[in-house]
Amino acid sequence: MLYLDDMQVGTKRSFGRYEVTREEVLDFARRYDPQPFHLSDEAAAETHFGRLAASGWHTCAMTMSMFVAEMAVHPQASLGAAGVDELRWLKPVHPGDVLRCESEILEVKPSRSRPDMGSMRTQTTTYNQHGEPVLRFIALALMRRRPAAG
Amino acid sequence: MLYLDDMQVGTKRSFGRYEVTREEVLDFARRYDPQPFHLSDEAAAETHFGRLAASGWHTCAMTMSMFVAEMAVHPQASLGAAGVDELRWLKPVHPGDVLRCESEILEVKPSRSRPDMGSMRTQTTTYNQHGEPVLRFIALALMRRRPAAG
Incomplete structure (x- = not known):
């Protein structure tokens, strides 16, 4: 188990693999973000998305999924997150894309x-299979400190 | 249809009603954020969440759902969002909570x-049934301008 005390500013990690399917893009959009460009290629073609694009919140959720899978391999004494700063949807995410993540620890307090x-501030960037960043944000995560021995 | 030209700094709106069910909290958590405090009351009791709490990203998604429903009543020439700043999960969201939103236009450019x-910067706050803010963020939304006549 990794505690706050084990975290070092500057540490970078690369992790995750997430295949984006059309069915999942449509499922999420219908339930939470039913805007035309998240529901059909035709409507998306009339916008800068070009073709069917995942909801930005869906991209956040897929990124979280990769993050939790990584934590299952390297368990952290996580207490959840207080918030997120500078979240930017940099490129559309389309069905067929394969996502991965890189993270860097910016601050440990x-x-x-x-x-x-x-608390710990980490910057996470999500990339598509072309190496293009599609999402970037800074998360403010809360973590337990290492319990005193004895 | 409301265009960017129709938007006024300072305009506030109150909208939305979203009943948070245990089944939906668990569904979202299993798929995207399977951390113990989003999966069981017992694990959540050992944290500041107290009892089963929705993933923060799920609260964002539910807020987006209320926002899109509001846009269906008052259509906007939305082109999606570029990003979000100062997102804060202020209180846990639990099954049985009933959420609503307030938004304010901060900037039109x-x-x-x-x-x-x-673009337009709006601050959205999501409240639970006790009037407690559970989520707040500033979104950077892109919108079409009103087409010239003729």
Whole structure:
């Protein structure tokens, strides 16, 4: 288990593989983001998306899925996240795309008021199979500190 | 249809109603964010969540759903969003909660390079049935300008 104390500013990781299917893009869009360019190629062709594109929130969710899978391999004492800054949808994500992630630890800060926890700022970038960044954001994650021995 | 030209800084809107069900919280978590506190009351009880809590990205998706439903009533010439700033998950969202939204237009800016479009910054806050804010973010939305007559 990795605790806040194990985290080093500057550490980079590359992880994840997520195949984007048309069925999943449509499922998510119908339920949460039924805008025309997330529902049909024809409507998307009239916009800068060009063809059917995943909801930006869906891309966030797929990125989270890769992040949690990575945490299953390298468990972290995560307490969830307080928020996200500078989230940018940089390129459309289309059915058939294969996504992967890179993350970098920007800041590690023990809490002053809660000695058992602290926060960490990480920048995550999601890439498509062409190496193009499609999503980038800075997350403010909360983590436990390593329990004292004994 | 509302175009960028129809948008006024300071305009506030209150909209949406979304009942959060246990089944949907679990469905989203299993697929995209299978962390223990999003999967069971027991694991959540050991954290600040207290009991089963929706994934933060799920709360974003539910908020988007209310936003798109509102746009169906008051159609906007939306071109999607470029990104989000200052996203904060302020309180856990639990099964049984009923969410609603308030939004305020912070900035309206015609594009210099693209006379047919522009951008708008809006702050959206999602509240639970107790009037407590659970999510707040500033979105950078892209919109068409009103087509010239004739």
